[in-house]
Amino acid sequence: MNDRTTLRRYPDRGSHDRETIDAIFREALICHVGFTDDEGRPIVIPTIHALVGDTLYLHGSVASRMLRTLREGSDVCINVAIVDGLVMARSHFNHSMNYRSVVVFGTTRLVDDPAEKQVAFEAIAEHVAPGRWDDARQPTEVEDRQTMVVAVSLDEASAKMRTGGPHDDEADHDLDVWAGVVPVKTTFGTPIADPDAIRDVELPGYLREYRRPSS
Numbered sequence: 001m002n003d004r005t006t007l008r009r010y011p012d013r014g015s016h017d018r019e020t021i022d023a024i025f026r027e028a029l030i031c032h033v034g035f036t037d038d039e040g041r042p043i044v045i046p047t048i049h050a051l052v053g054d055t056l057y058l059h060g061s062v063a064s065r066m067l068r069t070l071r072e073g074s075d076v077c078i079n080v081a082i083v084d085g086l087v088m089a090r091s092h093f094n095h096s097m098n099y100r101s102v103v104v105f106g107t108t109r110l111v112d113d114p115a116e117k118q119v120a121f122e123a124i125a126e127h128v129a130p131g132r133w134d135d136a137r138q139p140t141e142v143e144d145r146q147t148m149v150v151a152v153s154l155d156e157a158s159a160k161m162r163t164g165g166p167h168d169d170e171a172d173h174d175l176d177v178w179a180g181v182v183p184v185k186t187t188f189g190t191p192i193a194d195p196d197a198i199r200d201v202e203l204p205g206y207l208r209e210y211r212r213p214s215s
């Protein structure tokens, strides 16, 4: 923890525990990457991520502005946020959300070592759908060259979570207003086979039973 990752409002909701941070990253399908573009303006881009040990990997087309900027070693701020509930209080002021979120500060590093790049490719595929890496065709050399990978260390990271019901003012408890929490859950539908498929391939179990780690 340092000055930048010190939680100010409701610090009791915060954590710098790596297990907590990792679990939130593993649960979230995407993160948002904030950086400064080549004209000095702030920009935030949503993208897929994967965590391997202390390293967060991001990937994309070599033509992407985000990747072209980050390859030079940029300062970034990365966030993931998962909404777990809508907290309805008796007063508008005390409405809130239940959530799990992480903020990471770091400097990006271009991954040009072929072995590390391969680790990142596999981690990203497995982050989205565990079991997919061994199932689908592996990247060709051309596809590899068309894809850039950057890494960010998790040295400067914080988590913040809110759980529980509304925190209403004592005087408001007597109001004739419903209060409580509407739980929010991510659910996944029945997979739909590609209509252009020329082979009848059985749906793999890892997609039939698809769920995120905590769902």
Ligand SMILES: Cc1cc2nc3c(=O)[nH]c(=O)nc-3n(C[C@H](O)[C@H](O)[C@H](O)COP(=O)(O)OP(=O)(O)OC[C@H]3O[C@@H](n4cnc5c(N)ncnc54)[C@H](O)[C@@H]3O)c2cc1C
Pocket: 004, 005, 006, 007, 008, 009, 010, 081, 082, 083, 097, 099, 100, 101, 102, 103, 157, 158, 159, 160
């Ligand atoms: C789904 C969701 C909805 C929210 N809605 C609101 C809202 O409407 N209004 C509002 O003011 N706040 C909201 N928050 C909380 C918000 O993310 C900040 O935590 C809050 O603004 C407190 O900022 P601060 O000035 O105390 O800290 P800052 O000075 O902004 O942050 C200090 C440090 O604390 C850490 N930190 C702060 N927030 C988070 C976080 N969410 N996750 C991980 N680390 C964090 C970072 O390391 C940061 O550098 C929401 C959060 C989530 C996830």
